[in-house]
Amino acid sequence: MRILGIDPGSRATGYGVIEVCDRRLEFVCCGVIRVKTGQSFPERLLEINQGVCEVIEARRPDRVAIEEVFMARNPSSALKLGHARGVLILAAMQSKLPLAEYSARQIKQAVAGYGNADKAQIQHMVKAILSLAKSPSHDAADALAVAICHANYFQADSGFG
Amino acid sequence: MRILGIDPGSRATGYGVIEVCDRRLEFVCCGVIRVKTGQSFPERLLEINQGVCEVIEARRPDRVAIEEVFMARNPSSALKLGHARGVLILAAMQSKLPLAEYSARQIKQAVAGYGNADKAQIQHMVKAILSLAKSPSHDAADALAVAICHANYFQADSGFG
Numbered sequence: 307m308r309i310l311g312i313d314p315g316s317r318a319t320g321y322g323v324i325e326v327c328d329r330r331l332e333f334v335c336c337g338v339i340r341v342k343t344g345q346s347f348p349e350r351l352l353e354i355n356q357g358v359c360e361v362i363e364a365r366r367p368d369r370v371a372i373e374e375v376f377m378a379r380n381p382s383s384a385l386k387l388g389h390a391r392g393v394l395i396l397a398a399m400q401s402k403l404p405l406a407e408y409s410a411r412q413i414k415q416a417v418a419g420y421g422n423a424d425k426a427q428i429q430h431m432v433k434a435i436l437s438l439a440k441s442p443s444h445d446a447a448d449a450l451a452v453a454i455c456h457a458n459y460f461q462a463d464s465g466f467g
Numbered sequence: 468m469r470i471l472g473i474d475p476g477s478r479a480t481g482y483g484v485i486e487v488c489d490r491r492l493e494f495v496c497c498g499v500i501r502v503k504t505g506q507s508f509p510e511r512l513l514e515i516n517q518g519v520c521e522v523i524e525a526r527r528p529d530r531v532a533i534e535e536v537f538m539a540r541n542p543s544s545a546l547k548l549g550h551a552r553g554v555l556i557l558a559a560m561q562s563k564l565p566l567a568e569y570s571a572r573q574i575k576q577a578v579a580g581y582g583n584a585d586k587a588q589i590q591h592m593v594k595a596i597l598s599l600a601k602s603p604s605h606d607a608a609d610a611l612a613v614a615i616c617h618a619n620y621f622q623a624d625s626g627f628g
Contacts, residue, residue, distance in 0.1 A: 347556075348556045348559070348560050348566050349560070351553055351556055351557050351560065352557060352560040352561065355557055375546065381542050381545070384542070384546055384549075385536065385545055385546065385549045386549070387549075388545075388546045388547070388548075388549025388550045388552075388553065389549045389550070389552055389553035389556065390553065391549075391550055391553070392512055392549065392550030392551065392552070392553030392554045392557075393553045393554060393557045395508075395509045395512055395550065396512050396513060396516055396553075396554045396557065398509070399509050399510070399512065399513040400513065405509050
């Protein structure tokens, strides 16, 4: 089973693909969809959607997992993030892929065993879990963490957890 | 010139199409994309996107105008609305249509001459401006109001305002 994890952002959207082989997790690819500066917000949404559609087409995941958004401290950036998340969710739906959503706390707990883990800890743990030679960028590591989180929940659901 | 106006909503999205013939505005069609109850939020986003894509394909507008969203009193519903608005904006961008955004105040001002006009006043004025036999529903009237607002701004821009 191949899982695409997405860390949504209106400027930089991280993505990470992992393969679940029995109980082992294998790294497939990761990256960041970074919108060009000087683009309008609608143009950015188009680019974010196209970017993730290209990843889906090239890597053919079986499932998609995406981080939830909370209103947090900055309502205006949460609203922008909502738009970006909308077009990312749409990409999964249009590709007819099952979609799961996890909170930041669930993701951190799954990867670092601690719901308040910071970005550096997540990077470190993702590198260790997937036996990577070097740390992925923050956005890509967060996306791989979402995928790892989904793999854990999925395996737990199937009675092997 | 044919304008599609959109009043975004995560449960009901109004749409309205008008034709600008010289200085006259003619009604083409209007309606509401209402998502089925019991659907998941991702399924709703897909349905909203498909609904407006069908309108674009059937009515072939030259431009799209959409209402802006403000955080207002309920941040959580604004976030949902952000997702819906994201997939609506994406539909316009994927159809390569120019997109304009107007605040609720600009729309009310354009249609009713008063930035704090209520829904009933908007319905009444839309009916009068487009010489409709009966009032469209609130959501459809709001969408037609967005289209009328865009027609006004557009005509003003071309030096005829």
